[in-house]
Amino acid sequence: MAKTLYMMRHGETLFNRLKKIQGACDSPLTPKGIADAQRVGAYFQAQGITFDHAYSSTQERASDTLELVTKQPYERLKGIKEWNFGVFEGESEVLNPKPDPVRRSHGDFFCQYGGESDLQVQDRVVKTLTAVMARPDHHQVLVVSHGGASFMFLRQWLSMDEIERQGIVLHNCAVIKYQYDAGRFTFEKIINLAATDKN
Template sequence: MKELYLMRHSKTLFNQLHRIQGASDSPLTAQGIEDAQEVGRYFKQINLNFDHAYASTQERACDTLENITKQPYKRLKGLKEWNFGVFEGQSEQLNPKDDSSRHSYGDFFVQYGGESDLQVQERMNQTLTAIMERPDHNRVLAVSHGGACFMFLQKWLSFEEIQRHVTDFHNCCILKFVYSKKGFEFIKTINVKEL
């Protein structure tokens, strides 16, 4: 059984300032760097090694991964965060209310040059399936983003199951899945700060 550890990047300046951060980027904070290093120490402590590692092409994801491990990794655009169009870099107070039927922002950002929730979900699912289909990929670490990870999670779990099993989805949260026959099964959430 193959394993995927899908991780949200560490805390950034825009996270701290409550700015909308999708296609735009900002650097990790000092706390974000320390938190990523703590994840690396946790993986060493439990002797968890990865055959392959991947990160979104965005700086915050790459920097998170580089603070966790020194192993080589590949950058993939398919793991990027949701594009929020003209809302990029603006206050999070401008975010719309969730579409109650889809439990996300739905199509709201499309009219402003961004992506829909389902476009993000499809991109993430295609990218992660392609990664896990590779024959020598048995245990993979992939660093992505909050919105993108959440939409991927909604592909494989109902919203009610997410509410039950993923109670705290903060920076550096890790979602463990097993993969077989082109499908992902959610196993658990790992929050290193809580261990």
Template sequence: MYSSTQERASDTLELITKQPYQRLKGLKEWNFGVFEGQPEFLNPHNQPGRNSYGDFFVQFQGESDYQVQDRMNKTLTEIMEQIKSNQNVLAVSHGGAIYAFLLKWLDIEVIREKVSLHNCAIVKLTFDDGKFNFEEVIQNN
């Protein structure tokens, strides 16, 4: 089991289980720079062709969508390459970071149709031959 280093993610994991886990900076939320902790209505519209905020937050000491995507992909790939086959992994992260990661592996139309990242949503993926494959999103209703 793995968690973002951000307290709200490790708190969530500790509510789910008492098992030991590792905290990883690579699973942290998208860094929004000076917009961190501000209301979402201040966020820009998605950049054309990016299906996300793109590099908007870089000018405010934050991360671009590609930086978040690369960080998440690298971290999750390293995790999956270390485990034995047929083992399950639980990685607790954040909506923006998960969305950026999914943009790497899923067509935007699949994301629009099948992915809704409400609090405590579970994104079920498989990993085979270095690739992540989307299975489903399980919502906490």
């Protein structure tokens, strides 16, 4: 029997606003990030969408976002933390490398600087969420994670060509809806409710 996973990216943070690399390091939600998370919570309520379980990464920006979306109890999971960018943490985003032409991501670049590879991130997120959704009482689940972690999870189930064809972009507070059955996730749709930033 198919189950449903709603995987959400956290709200905008100070480092997002300042265009700083933010993986293992953390920064607080901005007023926009708070408002956008509340908007997602209002959407779920208006649509009658409820969750039997909720999870966030262990990072504050994710748990703060979840607490703005729902008041229900939740558990924090290390397995859905953001990509660790090593010594690049907190530095300007202009220092990010160009995508690996084969893997079409940062590939192994950050490993030499104390960080993770794209495939290491993907593996831990896939294993963590598969274990979560395999639990017998988990039928409709909310997870709040991060841009890089969520994107690598998506790439396990959709090719990069298909992601680009569908125009899937993981803005802050974006929610991806998946169906889960027998160890596999199927992309259903993306919900982008964040207010357009005119600044």
